[in-house]
Amino acid sequence: MRLMACDACPRRCAVDRAAGEVGFCGCPHLPRVAHVCLHRWEEPCISGSRGSGTVFFGGCNLKCVFCQNYRISVRPMGRTHDPDALANVFLAQEERGAHNVNLVSPTPYAAPVAEALRLARARGLTVPVVYNSNAYETVESLRRLEGLVDVYLPDLKYREESLARRYSAAPGYFGAATAALKKMVRQTGEAAFDGDGLMTRGVLVRHLALPGCSADSAALLRWLARELPGVHLSLMAQYTPVHRAREFPELTRTLRPEEYEPLLDLCDELGLDRGYRQGVDSPGEEYIPPFAPDTPFAADTGEGGGGLEEGPEDSPR
Ligand code: SF4
Structure with missing residues (x-):
């Protein structure tokens, strides 16, 4: 498999x-898996009672200054897996009891991930596959995942171009993300849940409200209500200044009730009543994945190297 002209x-x-060439994301050709766990702190319809089978990929195509996963995203941390080995990681997650296989930040690796999913299904993977991304996707890339992904869990981050550029170095974010969301909804159809309330098909859009950005959040909620009526939404208030956030004076604090509560009211007004809403008392570093101590990754990024953390369960989102 070649990724000529990525x-x-x-x-x-x-x-x-x-x-061996690298682009903006710095990701190699084959996926790096940085962390594998049973995740209990995703939304209840994703984590269920036994946990979501998260597979965190190293590297990212965004450069969010407040990234909670910066320890593995800034550089593509983790152990390299070809599709055959990656398929076995997915199968192992099902064997350990995960309700689903939850691919976290898979975008730069979409092609080999698709191949691994085909192999895993052929070898007996039965649980739903969740594609958990920042929505800075192309429709063409999502097309490759047709029939392989059951649940999309995309972030919707910014309406304003200036915010997307300032905080994530992502020109054209809103146009790309909204086209991607529409494609995801077309691909999966109506949301579906099993008898235990676990999502088995559909799209659950996440939005993290940022300090000082209430107007932007409101614009996104209005877009969702207008363009994707009935979509499931997870509205999050857990913003915590981490990574490079302290370089941006406006991002050095958590959300204030007076800027978040109107968003809750707006959801009511717009009929965005499917999904989840965090309380304004949600911020905290307990949401940050405990990937590993800060330092040892530098030597752990190579083929077959370390950096793969496997834990029974975790608390990040
Ligand atoms: S995944 Fe995106 S950022 Fe990374 S090399 Fe390809 S086009 Fe560039």
Whole structure:
């Protein structure tokens, strides 16, 4: 498999990653798996009682200054897996009791991930596959996942171009993300849940409200209500200044009730009543994945190297 002229995300860096070239994300050709766990702190319809089988990929095509997963995202941390080995990771998650396989930040690796999913299904994977991304996707890339992904769990981050550029270095974020969301909804159809309330098909959109950005959040909620009526929404208030957030004075605090509560009211007004809403008392570093101590990754990024953390369960989202 070759990724000549990489177009896995809207940056379309056109580098040949299979030949060792790297683009904006810095990701290699084959996926790096940085962390595998049973995750109990996703939304209840994803984590259920036994946990979601999260597979955190190293690296990211965004550069969010407040990234909670910065320890593995800034550089593509983790152990390299070819599709065959990755399929076995997915199967192992089902064997340990996970309700689903939850692919976290898979975008730069969409093509080999799709191949791994085909292999895993052929080898007996039965649980739903959740694609948990920042929504900075291309429709073409999502097309490759047709029939392989059951549940999409995309972030919807910014309406304003200036915010997308300032906080995530993501030009054209809103246009790309909204086209991706529409494609995800077309691909999965109506949301469906099993008898235990676990999501088995559909789209659950996440939005993290940011300090000082209530107007932008409101614009996104209005877009969702207008363009994707009935969509399931997870509105989050857990923002905590981490990573480079302290370089941005407006991001050095948590949300204030007076900027979050009107968003809750707006959801009521717009009929966005499917999904979840965090309380304004949700911020805290307990949501940050305990991937590993800060330092040891530098030596752990190579083929077959360390950096793969496996835990029985975790508390990040
Ligand atoms: S996945 Fe990485 S290399 Fe490919 S287009 Fe996106 S940022 Fe560029």
